[in-house]
Amino acid sequence: MNILVLILGILPGFVWLLFYLREDIDHEPKKEIFYVFLAGSGITFIALGFEYLLSDAAKWVSVNQCQPQACALWSVLFLFILAAIEEFFKFSAAFLAVSRSKYFDIPLDAMIYMIVVALGFATVENIGALSGQLRQGTLVSDIVSTTMLRFVGATLLHTLSSATVGYYWARGIIKGRLFGFIALGLLAGTLLHAFFNFLVIKYEDAVIYPVILLVIVAFFVINDFEKLKINEATTN
Numbered sequence: 001m002n003i004l005v006l007i008l009g010i011l012p013g014f015v016w017l018l019f020y021l022r023e024d025i026d027h028e029p030k031k032e033i034f035y036v037f038l039a040g041s042g043i044t045f046i047a048l049g050f051e052y053l054l055s056d057a058a059k060w061v062s063v064n065q066c067q068p069q070a071c072a073l074w075s076v077l078f079l080f081i082l083a084a085i086e087e088f089f090k091f092s093a094a095f096l097a098v099s100r101s102k103y104f105d106i107p108l109d110a111m112i113y114m115i116v117v118a119l120g121f122a123t124v125e126n127i128g129a130l131s132g133q134l135r136q137g138t139l140v141s142d143i144v145s146t147t148m149l150r151f152v153g154a155t156l157l158h159t160l161s162s163a164t165v166g167y168y169w170a171r172g173i174i175k176g177r178l179f180g181f182i183a184l185g186l187l188a189g190t191l192l193h194a195f196f197n198f199l200v201i202k203y204e205d206a207v208i209y210p211v212i213l214l215v216i217v218a219f220f221v222i223n224d225f226e227k228l229k230i231n232e233a234t235t236n
Contacts, residue, residue: 002131002134004140004143005127005130005131005134005143006127008126008130008143008144009123009126009127009129009130009131010123010126010127011147012123012147012150012151012155013122013155015151016119016151017033017037017115017116020112020115020163021033023108023111023112024108024109024112025106025108025229026105026106026109028103028109028112028113029103032098032101032103033116035097036093036094036097036113036116036117036120037117037119037120037123038120039093039094039096039097039117039120040090040093040094040117040118040119040120040121040123041120041121041123041124042120043089043090043093043117043120044089044120044121044124044125045124046089047085047086047121050085051082051085051086054078054081054082054085076194076198079194079198079201080190080191080194082194082197083161083189083190083191083193083194083197084186084190086121086158086193087161087162087165087186087189087190087193088186089121090117090118090158090162090165091114091117091162091165091169091182091185091186093120093121094110094114094116094162094166097113097117098113106232107169107170107173107174107228107231107232108170108225108228108229109170110166110167110170110173111163111166111169111170111224111225111228113166114162114163114165114166114169115159115163117162118158118159118161118162119155119158119159121158122154122155122158122159123155125154125158126147126150126154126155129146129150130143130146130147133146149207152211152214153200153207153210153211157192157193157196157210157214160192160214160217160218160221161189161190161193161196162189163221163224164188164189164192164217164221164224165182165185165186165188165189166185167185167221167224167228168181168182168184168185168186168188169182169185174231192217195213196210196213196214199213
């Protein structure tokens with residue numbers, strides 16, 4: 001693999017990791033962060049495997065030429081299912097990796113670890129996308145441009161959708177109703193993820209629309225961090 005592609009694939013996740021770790025009030029150990037990042041990276045391949053199987057179903061629908069309205073409905077459902085697969089596996093990786101960890105000691109950690117898993121997931125996706133461009137003989141300048149787009153697009157999306165799941169996970173811990181809140185978080189994260197992908201497809205030449213969505217959601221996520229910090233301060 002070209003070393004430039006590897007560096008550019010890792011860079012967006014690394015920058016966002018440094019940004020989000022500033023929200024970590026009890027400073028998780030670096031080895032735990034690295035372990036969770038690897039969990040997110042590893043789960044990517046399982047999620048992509050399920051998505052590959054699902055793509056066969058999508059091809060079957062297109063080959064059988066469904067009616068326009070049915071095709072449109074299937075396209076929306078397909079985007080939702082793809083997003084649900086990724087959000088479910090990212091959560092599963094975080095839950096299995098840290099739910100019993102001694103370092104998972106405050107509700108806010110749910111958001112932190114979900115974001116770290118998401119960055120591991122996004123990093124594998126980034127490297128895969130850039131490697132594909134390299135094999136096609138894409139110019140280095142275009143590969144760099146793709147890196148920048150994924151920095152403010154797909155990579156940020158993964159952190160925000162997973163942070164949303166993490167917030168509801170944290171709320172479930174606080175309220176003592178874990179399953180219901182996690183289910184709600186997965187639904188919210190999936191809807192965000194699917195809507196972003198819908199905007200990317202619908203406005204292919206106007207990236208400003210999905211980026212605006214992420215900026216708006218980012219304000220809510222930052223507010224979620226603050227609410228959990230306040231809860232931690234009032235309970236100690």
